[in-house]
Amino acid sequence: MFIQFEDEVKSVLEKAFETSGFRLLNIPLEESEHADLATSAAFRLAATYGKSPVSITRDVQNKIHLDDSNLIGRVEVAGPYINFFVSEKYFSRTVEKIKAEGMDFGRMPARKKVIVEHTSANPNGPLHVGHIRNSIIGDTLARILARSGWNVETQYYVNDMGRQIAVVAWALEHFELDDSVKSDHAIADLYRRANQLLEDDKERWSEVNELLQRVEKGDETVIKRFYSVVGLVMDGIRETLKRLNIDHDRFVNESSFVTSGDVFNIVEGVKETGRVEVDDGALVVDLKDLGIEKSLVLQRRDGTSLYTTRDLAYHKWKAEQCEWMINVLGADHKLISTQLRLVLDLISVKQPDVVIFEFVSLPEGSMSTRRGVFISADELLDEIKKHALEEVGRRRPDESAKFKEEVAEMVGTAAVRYDVIKVSADKSTVFDWRSALDFEKQGAPFIQYAHARACSILRKAEAEKQEHDFELADPALLTNKSERELIKKMAYLPKILQKAGNDLKPHILAVYARELAESFNQFYRDSPVLHAEEDLRRARLMLVDCARTTLAITMETLGIVAPEEM
């Protein structure tokens, strides 16, 4: 409803400026504590028209007509500012709209297909607390875009043939796999030991390289070995993602682009741009005139392909089946993704939008699967669940073990997702056990709790056979400050989804979720529902129902379970 309000303000202002003789393209609108929407447009016109901002505002003020407007209640002028306030109808329409649309509130009309690639961690070990920042950003973005009408397909690009996988495949010949632990963790241990061995005896790298060459040439037995390694790890990774409520639509194997000949074709295609040079036997692309000093290596001296070359082929394939591509990548991919985009453009392939997130490190330094220095997502999820279980036990001692178990699971996963998504992607973070396990702060449980409270009221009303016929409810009775604030907050959800989707900034939805929950908790304190007089009770019950819906939509979009009790 806020978007419609914004449109009305825009249209009213455009007419007013025009009839008072001022020309201004794109009238700036600001959200402000002084108004629901405000404009400071007069400042920009002052110099051009030789008038003071205050006098311009006064001129325009007289030309503002609200005849065609439903959602603007009043307009006030404060010096050079023009302030717009929402109408009574804005409140009642918001409530009625949410009631009518239910879980479809904020859903946009259907759009074309977008492919969101995220996680894509190398299958040489389990996901760690850095990888899941990628997964959570990607999955949340995918959910936001789906709500925005996009036909979203999520993809995991599986590196099943890089040097790191060759190291693991080689390691399997020399070490025994520990099958008493989860497969991805067992492989990580082999990977670490193999790297140690290769560091001590550099000669043996030739054995690894030979495996790589045999794969590239299509050697079935080696390919099968690579596949089995990758399969073992991917099973573990999938399991971890499932715990995080993340499910990819498609897993695409890097090797498929080598065997299909697409990689060969890409190299040929790039050669046609006339930018490919032979440097010490390797093929490189010169990008200096495009602002990149370092040329990009397309092919090794021994003729095998590299990650970037295979990635080019992958993107060409992807581009053909969608309108828009989004890749979620760690900060270490900044340069390589810029190079990738430039080369795609050179061969006339649509470029992806790249969402970069900064690194997650440990207090003692950066994580490394190769050195075995990392905190796995599984470990974090186990710990947080244990912690959540203690917490539920303390707060709801009389409930059954099953109840506690279920709540702990919901709260634990949500807390992890929320802690990651609430921080802007361009901040690097330091993982710290104490704060990761801290439920006292405003995090996911805070939002889930607001939802559970709403459900609890509705459940009680039901049990007491109170009026549930919202057809008779009159939203005009909802005039308390906290009721008004709550409705405004709910009306803002579609705008937030739009912003988060357009800017590819999922963290703003997380911030909104906290504010929405806060508004509900304030309403909960200020406005008794079940003990209110009949008409008011009916109206407030409807509001609670709408708040529950809005909270549920927000949580679903964040990939967080909305508990009815906790």
Add this chain to the structure above:
RNA sequence: GGGCGUGUGGCCUAGUGGAUAUGGCGGCAGCCUCCUAAGCUGUAGGUCAGGGGUUCGAAUCCCUUCACGCCCGCCA
């Protein structure tokens, strides 16, 4: 050395041109005979890293210095 990103009360963080800078944690002081206190209220705490500039107006834009993170051809 170069490129990209970040720097906001003790700690974490929102805000990227508009009116008095957002929240949380921690501190202090309160609120359960009342719909779940995983909640609510109040309070203390700030040279928005430093300096310079642009602008009617700067946390936000430009220049510069410093600090931290990531990257800089045959790894991914």
